[in-house]
Amino acid sequence: MFAVPRASAWLRRLATPLGVLGAGACLGVLALGGFGAHYVKAGYLQCHPRRARVTDSDVERAKQLLPGLRHVTFRAQDGAILHAWYAPPKNGALMVLVTGLGGNRASLLDEAGLFARHGYGSLLLDARAHGDSDGTRATWGYLEADDVVRAVKFARAQSGVKEVGALGFSVGGSAVALAAFREPQISVVVLYATWTSLREEIAFKSKRGRLAAYFTTKGYELSGVDVDAVRPEPRMKSLAPRPLLMISGGQDRDTPAWVMDRLFEASADPKEIWRLPEVGHGGYFHADPEGYERRVVGFLDRSFRLAH
Numbered sequence: 001m002f003a004v005p006r007a008s009a010w011l012r013r014l015a016t017p018l019g020v021l022g023a024g025a026c027l028g029v030l031a032l033g034g035f036g037a038h039y040v041k042a043g044y045l046q047c048h049p050r051r052a053r054v055t056d057s058d059v060e061r062a063k064q065l066l067p068g069l070r071h072v073t074f075r076a077q078d079g080a081i082l083h084a085w086y087a088p089p090k091n092g093a094l095m096v097l098v099t100g101l102g103g104n105r106a107s108l109l110d111e112a113g114l115f116a117r118h119g120y121g122s123l124l125l126d127a128r129a130h131g132d133s134d135g136t137r138a139t140w141g142y143l144e145a146d147d148v149v150r151a152v153k154f155a156r157a158q159s160g161v162k163e164v165g166a167l168g169f170s171v172g173g174s175a176v177a178l179a180a181f182r183e184p185q186i187s188v189v190v191l192y193a194t195w196t197s198l199r200e201e202i203a204f205k206s207k208r209g210r211l212a213a214y215f216t217t218k219g220y221e222l223s224g225v226d227v228d229a230v231r232p233e234p235r236m237k238s239l240a241p242r243p244l245l246m247i248s249g250g251q252d253r254d255t256p257a258w259v260m261d262r263l264f265e266a267s268a269d270p271k272e273i274w275r276l277p278e279v280g281h282g283g284y285f286h287a288d289p290e291g292y293e294r295r296v297v298g299f300l301d302r303s304f305r306l307a308h
Helices: 003-045 056-065 109-117 144-156 171-182 198-205 211-223 235-241 257-265 289-307
Strands: 072-075 082-088 093-098 121-125 163-169 186-192 245-248 270-275
Touching: 003 072, 056 257, 072 093, 072 144, 072 245, 082 109, 082 144, 082 245, 093 109, 093 144, 093 186, 093 289, 109 289, 121 270, 144 163, 163 171, 163 235, 163 289, 171 235, 186 289, 198 211, 235 257, 245 257, 245 289, 257 270, 270 289
Parallel strands: 093 121, 093 163, 163 186, 186 245, 245 270
Antiparallel strands: 072 082, 082 121
């Protein structure tokens, strides 16, 4: 007759900690959900950058720097219309230039102007979802690699173009590397601040650890990015025997120098690396114009002679 009261008392004593634990678990799930949603959104937004349109002053400056400039378009594999500036070469060699996230075809205009003074042509590309090109999402090299291949084929088909190289900065560097793995008509490769892999980049930039990186990656995947397809490091040796130049800033917090050192070590000869100890993420031409002309134009002169 005393069993029921004892049981009731035991249940009442147990109910309090279980209730606390249950409430805590619910709050934990809600907190994790909020944490996850925050980083999924962050990853998604990184694939949907604010668009920087090409301005009238950009066009005027491009006309001054690039003799014979034309505004051209061509179609990507998925039907997107990609916009670019085309300037014909005088020496038969042309560079396709692809800038980083949030830039446009005017972003590497100073480099193209220098190349023009040495006889090189340029095709400066607005990546998808950038500048005037179609699209609403940047895929960090995944779809852009094929866009670069198409840009190279477009340039190669122009009168007077005998050889084509490609230069990419940051996300554009990933696109150029991936394009060069599949397109042998890219004779020369120049990479600015290029990551070993997108997954490693996300992990490095996720200051809140592995869980934050996991959810950020989901945001990329929701945007249609195959994260593991953007992984240049294991295939760098396949660029050989095509010449490779890498440029790295010692103060770069986005793509630290050790990243480029690893990518360089993963590559085969002929390869060169130019390290600028006091420079951050990009801005190499403006940091040392004379050094840039000597190192980069010198590299192109040597490399395109090899290509011939």
